[in-house]
Amino acid sequence: MTMARRMTCATGCMALIISLAACADTGDSASTQSPRTSSSSGVSASSGSSDTVGGSSANTGNGERAITVLASLPIKGRAPKTGYARTQFGAAWADVDGNGCDTRNDILNRDMTNVTYKSGTHNCVVATGTLADPYTGRTIHFQRGQNTSTAVQIDHVVALSDAWQKGAQQLSADTRKHLANDPYNLLAVDGPSNEQKSDGDAATWLPANKSYRCAYVARQIGVKSKYSLWVTQAEHDAMESVLASCPSQTVPADNGLSASASSKATPSVTGSATSTPTASASPSPTVESTPTVSSSPTASTQSSSDVYYANCSAVRAAGKAPLYKGQPGYSTKLDRDGDGVACE
Numbered sequence: 001m002t003m004a005r006r007m008t009c010a011t012g013c014m015a016l017i018i019s020l021a022a023c024a025d026t027g028d029s030a031s032t033q034s035p036r037t038s039s040s041s042g043v044s045a046s047s048g049s050s051d052t053v054g055g056s057s058a059n060t061g062n063g064e065r066a067i068t069v070l071a072s073l074p075i076k077g078r079a080p081k082t083g084y085a086r087t088q089f090g091a092a093w094a095d096v097d098g099n100g101c102d103t104r105n106d107i108l109n110r111d112m113t114n115v116t117y118k119s120g121t122h123n124c125v126v127a128t129g130t131l132a133d134p135y136t137g138r139t140i141h142f143q144r145g146q147n148t149s150t151a152v153q154i155d156h157v158v159a160l161s162d163a164w165q166k167g168a169q170q171l172s173a174d175t176r177k178h179l180a181n182d183p184y185n186l187l188a189v190d191g192p193s194n195e196q197k198s199d200g201d202a203a204t205w206l207p208a209n210k211s212y213r214c215a216y217v218a219r220q221i222g223v224k225s226k227y228s229l230w231v232t233q234a235e236h237d238a239m240e241s242v243l244a245s246c247p248s249q250t251v252p253a254d255n256g257l258s259a260s261a262s263s264k265a266t267p268s269v270t271g272s273a274t275s276t277p278t279a280s281a282s283p284s285p286t287v288e289s290t291p292t293v294s295s296s297p298t299a300s301t302q303s304s305s306d307v308y309y310a311n312c313s314a315v316r317a318a319g320k321a322p323l324y325k326g327q328p329g330y331s332t333k334l335d336r337d338g339d340g341v342a343c344e
Helices: 003-050 066-072 103-111 160-164 173-181 191-197 210-226 233-243 312-317
Strands: 113-118 126-132 139-143 152-156 186-190 268-270
Touching: 066 210, 066 233, 103 126, 103 152, 103 186, 152 191, 160 173, 186 191, 210 233
Parallel strands: 113 268
Antiparallel strands: 113 126, 126 139, 152 186
16 A cells, blocks of 8 residues: 555544544533423422313413403303302311411401401411401401401302302312412402302402402403302303403402501400400491492392201201301301301
8 A cells, every 4th residue: 555545544533533422522511401491390290180180271361461360261051059068168267278277267357457367266366456458448457256257258259059050069079178268369358249259250240449350350260160050141251341441451369368558457355355346447438338239139138047057067968168257057066166167
């Protein structure tokens, strides 16, 4: 072999070695980046699948317009109420989050300011507080007691009976229990307004406070989307009509038990929850006196003597827990702590 050929071969071999080394470097670089990509997507998929309730994303309130979410809700007829009982949604006001307090007191604590607590309850049982009531626009001074507790009640924004007839029958027992105790579906409100609403939907009842109707309807839409519930045509049309005045209204964020925008005063403890006999409320001059849409008469208009329950188990089986003083079936023997709320 001549010297020229040897030099050409050496040059070619050297080029081949350099080329193979370059390929090896490129391959190593790709393999170190791919795990990061797959890991990132894996976390995203995991968080998405683990955060579902009732077949839809539980991460409700991500800034979507309420009218857009409304358009995604199925429109169907109301299913029969057959089989409905409050117990289908678990025990009333269960401590589902395991924080040591029942759901009713959790919501009172979340929605009111200037809160004080009944002594010996580890800052759990709310004794007094101030509520800026969204349904009437009034300020209500809450005082826990036999004659006063009913001034503020906890409303299921989507009533459980309404949910039962619009898809909740198909939900698991655990999911129904979550729906009944989900802070996203609960508001502390004016007691008489809650009783007037009963189990009405947007087609039969809206808050007297017109300035709150957009937010109210948007929350109902958010709850129905979260739990894969449907709406009737009349309900859809009523919601659409309300949102026509506020097309940019978004579905509210699902903040659980986080405090509202208004700052809360430092809580204190009171030894007695019944020292003040009445709760007062000062009306706001801009609030409508009566809602323009009303539901059918509620059970509170009946005589309490017409209904009798042997015990709280019977009350829960009838789907009437909790019972407030003055409502049919209420009796002091069912109200062990004498605060005006039986079988809570």
